[in-house]
Amino acid sequence: MNLDVEARDDTTAVLLPAGRLNLVSSPRLRAAVGDAVESGRTLVIVDLSGVDFIDSSGLGALVAGLKTARTAGGDLRLAAAPQQVLSVLRLTNLDRVLKVHESVDAASDA
Amino acid sequence: MTGGRAADRTARGRLLLIRLLVLVTVVSGTIYIGWRWTDSISWSAWWIAVPLILAETYSLVDTALFGTTMWRLKERGEPPVAPDGVTVDVLVTTYDEPVDLVLATATAARDIRYPHETWILDDGARDELRAAAEQIGVGYITRSESWVGKPRHAKAGNLNNALFQTQGELLLVLDADQVPVPTLLDRTVGYFSDPAVGFVQTPQFFTNVDDADLLGSQAPLFYGPIQQGKDGWNAAFFCGSNAVLRREALMQLGIVGYVRQVDATVRRTIRTADSILARAARRADRETPAVRLAVDEVRAAVRQARHDLDSGMSLGELTYAFQRRVDAVSLAVVRDNAAAIRADLAVIESLPVERDAELGTLVVDEAAFDELARRDLSPVGAIESVRAIASQIDADVAGEAQPVMPLATISVTEDMATAMRMHSLGWRSVYHHEILAFGLAPEDLPTMLQQRLRWSQGTMQVMLRENPLTKRGLSLGQRLMYFSTMWSYLSGFAALAYIAGPIVYLTFGVLPVEAFGSEFFARFLPYFLANQLLFVVVARGIATWRGQQYSLALFPVWITACWTAFANVVLHRPLGFVVTPKTTSRGRRPVPWRAVWPQAAAAVLLVVAACVGLVRLSTGHADLGPTLVTLAWVVYDLVVLSVIARAARYTGPSPTKTVEVTS
Numbered sequence: 001m002n003l004d005v006e007a008r009d010d011t012t013a014v015l016l017p018a019g020r021l022n023l024v025s026s027p028r029l030r031a032a033v034g035d036a037v038e039s040g041r042t043l044v045i046v047d048l049s050g051v052d053f054i055d056s057s058g059l060g061a062l063v064a065g066l067k068t069a070r071t072a073g074g075d076l077r078l079a080a081a082p083q084q085v086l087s088v089l090r091l092t093n094l095d096r097v098l099k100v101h102e103s104v105d106a107a108s109d110a
Numbered sequence: 111m112t113g114g115r116a117a118d119r120t121a122r123g124r125l126l127l128i129r130l131l132v133l134v135t136v137v138s139g140t141i142y143i144g145w146r147w148t149d150s151i152s153w154s155a156w157w158i159a160v161p162l163i164l165a166e167t168y169s170l171v172d173t174a175l176f177g178t179t180m181w182r183l184k185e186r187g188e189p190p191v192a193p194d195g196v197t198v199d200v201l202v203t204t205y206d207e208p209v210d211l212v213l214a215t216a217t218a219a220r221d222i223r224y225p226h227e228t229w230i231l232d233d234g235a236r237d238e239l240r241a242a243a244e245q246i247g248v249g250y251i252t253r254s255e256s257w258v259g260k261p262r263h264a265k266a267g268n269l270n271n272a273l274f275q276t277q278g279e280l281l282l283v284l285d286a287d288q289v290p291v292p293t294l295l296d297r298t299v300g301y302f303s304d305p306a307v308g309f310v311q312t313p314q315f316f317t318n319v320d321d322a323d324l325l326g327s328q329a330p331l332f333y334g335p336i337q338q339g340k341d342g343w344n345a346a347f348f349c350g351s352n353a354v355l356r357r358e359a360l361m362q363l364g365i366v367g368y369v370r371q372v373d374a375t376v377r378r379t380i381r382t383a384d385s386i387l388a389r390a391a392r393r394a395d396r397e398t399p400a401v402r403l404a405v406d407e408v409r410a411a412v413r414q415a416r417h418d419l420d421s422g423m424s425l426g427e428l429t430y431a432f433q434r435r436v437d438a439v440s441l442a443v444v445r446d447n448a449a450a451i452r453a454d455l456a457v458i459e460s461l462p463v464e465r466d467a468e469l470g471t472l473v474v475d476e477a478a479f480d481e482l483a484r485r486d487l488s489p490v491g492a493i494e495s496v497r498a499i500a501s502q503i504d505a506d507v508a509g510e511a512q513p514v515m516p517l518a519t520i521s522v523t524e525d526m527a528t529a530m531r532m533h534s535l536g537w538r539s540v541y542h543h544e545i546l547a548f549g550l551a552p553e554d555l556p557t558m559l560q561q562r563l564r565w566s567q568g569t570m571q572v573m574l575r576e577n578p579l580t581k582r583g584l585s586l587g588q589r590l591m592y593f594s595t596m597w598s599y600l601s602g603f604a605a606l607a608y609i610a611g612p613i614v615y616l617t618f619g620v621l622p623v624e625a626f627g628s629e630f631f632a633r634f635l636p637y638f639l640a641n642q643l644l645f646v647v648v649a650r651g652i653a654t655w656r657g658q659q660y661s662l663a664l665f666p667v668w669i670t671a672c673w674t675a676f677a678n679v680v681l682h683r684p685l686g687f688v689v690t691p692k693t694t695s696r697g698r699r700p701v702p703w704r705a706v707w708p709q710a711a712a713a714v715l716l717v718v719a720a721c722v723g724l725v726r727l728s729t730g731h732a733d734l735g736p737t738l739v740t741l742a743w744v745v746y747d748l749v750v751l752s753v754i755a756r757a758a759r760y761t762g763p764s765p766t767k768t769v770e771v772t773s
Contacts (some may be wrong), residue, residue, distance in 0.1 A: 023277050023441040056361030060514045063368055067513045075430050077356055093369040097505055099424035
């Protein structure tokens with residue numbers, strides 16, 4: 001998995017994981033959320049458009065990231081998830097908690 | 111291949127015989143119990159007759175469930191070949207076991223042949239063990255900081271913590287005393303080539319137990335026919351150790367559980383928040399108007415949240431919006447309050463001595479201060495209840511160390527609940543009947559009693575929290591397999607009736623069964639014999655007598671377990687968690703009377719009753735037939751209970767193997 005991090009503004013960070021978000025790569029995503037929140041960017045948007053596979057460990061990293069962001073008074077939001085990611089979110093009911101926004105802009109405005 | 115086929119034929123023949131015996135047992139049992147209910151209850155002595163017939167009915171249901179388990183007995187034989195390249199973490203869990211013992215297991219775990227990583231999960235966070243782990247070249251994990259001040263959830267918490275610090279596709283879980291053989295993974299990893307397999311359980315076997323096994327530690331019937339039967343229904347049990355689990359299955363449980371918990375907590379809080387806030391508003395009414403306004407604003411936020419929930423908004427969005435709104439309110443109140451306090455202080459400066467209109471006494475400074483303190487504290491009090499509600503309407507599961515808990519934490523025995531949840535999500539399970547790890551059993555009666563109590567408490571907790579008969583996603587067979595184990599722990603109540611029955615007759619001449627003659631035997635004997643024969647065929651030479659003894663003789667443990675689990679789940683009383691010590695000091699110890707007085711009392715009463723019965727018989731106050739049947743019953747009860755007397759004096763296995771005449 002490749003992971004790009006962009007600082008959108010002083011309070012918002014955009015994470016761009018690409019490839020497989022699974023048991024091997026999920027710790028890095030968790031760490032990246034932690035870093036962003038620590039630097040004061042407590043609104044973390046995860047742009048999933050580059051992810052072609054996610055497993056339950058990947059979902060676990062998203063949930064852990066949500067907790068990190070919420071504890072700091074911020075939020076973690078998902079954007080632009082491809083079909084496989086959407087179906088895994090549905091299968092585990094995680095879409096009940098984490099809504100997938102159309103785009104990073106939409107997630108930021110929500 | 112011909113050898114394999116011949117073995118298949120034998121297995122099929124055996125299964126047919128088992129099924130035939132199951133049918134005969136259940137049919138004859140139903141005939142007997144039907145007759146007992148309709149034709150033989152002494153209603154005049156209902157106070158003993160009814161408990162006894164209930165106990166007998168309980169036993170028939172128990173037998174039927176056992177028969178159902180045996181109906182699909184599955185002998186798997188050779189496991190599929192383990193493919194290369196599967197990543198595996200071997201996790202050795204420990205809390206306070208001796209360092210040497212943990213290291214012996216960890217070293218053997220490290221030397222397992224199939225490529226893997228080994229980790230010691232030390233819930234005791236001992237520096238000595240950390241250094242030793244490094245020395246033998248295995249990983250070492252303790253709880254992360256997020257667990258400080260949060261519920262630890264014992265072994266389940268220990269494993270859940272480690273799951274987020276390791277990465278293998280599969281996890282082998284070993285208790286600190288379970289020394290694995292080098293081929294353990296080669297023999298089990300192959301099953302996971304089927305992507306639907308969630309876990310593989312292997313037997314637990316204990317090396318510090320002699321042939322007599324006075325504490326009944328080996329469970330050859332469970333780690334054998336019972337697990338094989340459950341396996342046939344795709345309901346093999348995960349038993350906490352010596353099992354390989356698929357990380358994906360566990361993580362999926364964790365995610366599904368997280369969503370369920372957030373959903374349930376938010377819904378419950380939104381439902382109950384109104385009455386709590388209404389109370390806060392009434393109180394606030396008498397206090398500062400600003401607080402009243404704040405509480406009203408939070409009530410509006412809860413109403414909005416309820417509306418959002420009904421309109422299908424995601425819980426993440428809903429809780430975020432709610433949190434922001436409450437934050438704004440809190441800020442306003444604090445600000446407003448600061449102003450109020452300043453104003454109050456100004457008032458105090460210029461406080462005149464007032465005369466109370468009604469009492470005509472002077473209002474002194476103390477009273478003014480009290481008033482101020484009340485006004486100062488009450489807004490905070492109101493905000494406290496608001497804060498409590500606010501922390502519930504969130505998505506971060508603030509009360510727990512980590513939001514995702516893959517291993518179930520609803521019970522002190524995390525294993526059964528975890529397996530049941532996995533089954534309910536459609537994962538398959540395997541029981542591989544081959545001893546691949548060698549462990550240590552408790553070596554004295556009190557320790558053994560603690561262990562059994564914990565197992566039975568855990569099972570009853572699961573039963574009360576997630577009833578398998580109604581849990582979604584389970585097949586009928588799986589429901590019955592889980593229910594069967596839970597049902598078996600109700601045996602303590604039946605035992606009371608089986609012990610009380612003969613005492614009542616021999617002492618007072620009150621007969622709970624109307625007919626003890628040929629009518630009785632014609633119906634009872636076929637049932638009894640078929641049942642015994644079924645046991646013999648199923649056991650195929652393994653020693654099951656110790657297990658039978660203990661299922662009756664540990665009646666106080668089973669009853670305690672039922673009661674404490676009920677008090678815990680329904681009445682929310684603490685259960686207390688006991689870690690089973692793996693080694694105990696050898697040597698003579700006094701008999702632990704406090705642990706076994708119910709059995710001792712039962713034995714004394716039975717003996718006294720037998721004596722009284724004999725006197726009554728010799729003086730012509732009792733009939734010969736019923737007295738003899740009842741005396742035989744007493745002898746059976748005493749033989750069963752005798753195991754406790756021997757176990758109480760037990761101080762560990764004898765150094766040389768001795769052949770023991772079974773009592």
